[in-house]
Amino acid sequence: MNIKQAKQEITNTLKAYLAKDQLGNYLIPTVRQRPVLLMGPPGVGKTQIMEQIAAETGVGLVAYTITHHTRQSAIGLPFIEKRTYGGEEVSVTEYTMSEILSSVYQLMERTGLQEGILFLDEINCVSETLAPMMLQFLQCKTFGNQALPEGWLIVAAGNPPEYNKSVRDFDVVTLDRVKRIDVEEDYxxxxxxxxxxxxHGAILSYLDIKKDNFYRIENTADGLQFATARGWEDLSELLYAYETLGIRADREVVGQYIQMPRIAKDFANYLEMFYKYQKTYHVEGILSGTWENITVLELREAPFDEKLSVMGLVLSRLSEEARNTRCQDALTDALHTSLTEFREKIADAPPLTVLDQLLWKRRTAMKQAKEAGQLDKESRDLKQREINALEDYRQRLDREAVAPEGAMDAVRGWFGEEVERRKAVAxxxxxMFDNAFRFLETTFGNSQELVIFVTEITVGYNTSWFVEQFGCDAYFRHNRELLFDSTRHRIREEIAAAKAAEQEENT
Incomplete structure (x- = not known):
């Protein structure tokens, strides 16, 4: 299955394991809650879906790369304890708590979350001395004589042997005690x-043209060469940072992330063309509605790959602006919730005190979410922007010496500025959406290029969210035409199939 299906399957497993009956007992006894064994090639997103699942389900996440551990750190250090058996005192060996289990308990104490996911990466690459302990853990959920707390799902990830020479095979006894999920890359x-x-738009438009270069791992005479999903995502972050700093990424830089020279060279060349198209076709002019007729004529006569690249540039900018709108919309909603709470509490406490309490509450929640592994970059930025806005309200109330009875009106007015900002961004x-459609209609008419453009807006998370929330007449018009054409094509196929079946019966 692909990584999206694997994520859903693990989410369903977690929900099933955490479900309880009317007496508060787990529906599936702990002994029957099999660990999940997630097997797949490196860099496809196994670790990331764990973070996403934890954030979306509200449970804790403790993640370890198990190859970084020794036998001692995994099961604890031995010490001598005195015991009395049959009236005779004897010395026995006990173990300190495993560092891994200790991390689980620490997270539970820091965050108050009693349920979660323990993610162990590279499970089948452990050292020879640690291997028996890990097999015991998968089979019994214990390190030595210490057990994983109830309510924690074990997810162990590994790579198939074709991707890693140091992997170990699991025996039947172990495999019969885990829930195995095999993952494949899927562009x-x-x-x-x-x-x-x-x-980055250059990466997406390049891979749209050359999908086979999305994920490749090859053993060559020059050694192992590879291009992975992780590599493309990390390269995207670097490209954005370089563009901010005015630095141009060359083939050597690309090759540091996409470690397959042929693909690195190909993408580096494409990246140069991408930047060239950005200037040649004046994408910002297209989105502002100020394009020149020569731009239309040049793109109309351009090769198909070049047309795709330019549409990729336009889509990338639209997605970026739609995302900014979505983030501003989320901030407005979050602040509205905070101010509703502020309004309810200022009747019983001074406004500055209430804002201090709100700020403490939001900062504590942000810290706990971060410690629990539930905070991705977008969520972190949203929470920080909300805190910054509340801090600004507090400072302005204090600086302007607003009377308690006027605090709500003042804060409501400042919040109104945020609402207006949301409206302006939208x-x-x-x-920009309207101008992009006008340009493409002028350039291509109702051609396959426009079909591709509408389809990309539909499948894009940010762009589809935007047109659903704020509308775009041109998009809906072309989308209806696509649906009509699709229905007409399907009906024609059904009629043709019926005629063929009828002719076959007559003969």
Whole structure:
């Protein structure tokens, strides 16, 4: 299955394991809660889906790369304890708590979360001395004589032997005690994720043209060469940072992330063309509605790959602006919730005190979410922006010496500025969508290029969210036409099939 399906399957498993009956007991006894064994090639997103599942289900996450551990850190250090058996005192060996189990208990104490996921990566690459302990843990959920707390799902990830020479095979006894999920790379699924995370447009448009270069691992005469999903995502972050700093990424830089020289060279060349198209076709002019006729004529006569690249540039900018709108919308909603709470409490406490309490509450929640492994970059930024806004309200109330009875009106007015900012961002983005459609209609008419463009907006997380929330007449018009054409094509196929069946019966 692909990584999206694996994520859903693990989420369902977690929900099933944590479900309780009317007496408060787990529906599936702990002894029957099999650990999940997630097997798949490196860099496809196994670790990331653990973070996503923890954030979406509200449970804790403790993650370890097990190859970084020794036998002592995994099961604890031995010490001598005195025991009395049959009236005779004897010395026995006990163990300190495993560092891994200790981390689980520490997270439970820090965050108050009693249930979670223990993620052990590279499980089948452990050292020879640690291997028996890990097999015991998968089979019995214990390190030595210490057990994993109830309510914690074990997810162990590993790589198949074709990707890692140091892997160990699991025996039947172990495999019969785990829930095995095999994962394969899937560009379509990764692209959904990449669109939501707003990965660099050059990477997405390049991989749309050359999907086979998305994920490759090869053993060559020069050694192991590879291009992975992780490599493309990390390269995207670097490209954004380089562009901010005015630094140009060359083939050597690309090769540090995409460690397959042929693909690195190919993408580096494409990246140069991508930047060239950005200037040649004046993408910002297209989105502002100020393009020149020569731009239309040049793109109309351009090769198909070049057309795809330019549309990729336009889509990337639209996705970026749609994402900014979505984040501003989320901030407005979060602040509205905070101010509702503020309004309810200022009747019983001074406004500054209430804001201090709200700030403490939000900061504590952010810290706990971070410690629990539930905070991705977007969530972190949203929480920080909300805290910054509340801090600004507090400072302005104090600085302007606003009377308690006027505090709500003052804060409501400042919040109104945020609402207006949301409206302005949305209107600006909507104009960009309208201008993009007008340009493409002028350039291509109702051609396959426009079909591709509409499809990409539909499948893009940020762009589809935007048109659903704020509308885009051109998008809905073309989308209806696509649906009509699709239905008409299906009906024609059904009629043709019926005629063929009828002719076959007559003969």
């Amino acid at each position: 379509g699924v990764w692209k959904e994720y990449a669109r939501r995370k707003n990965l 209107m600006e983005t909507k104009d």
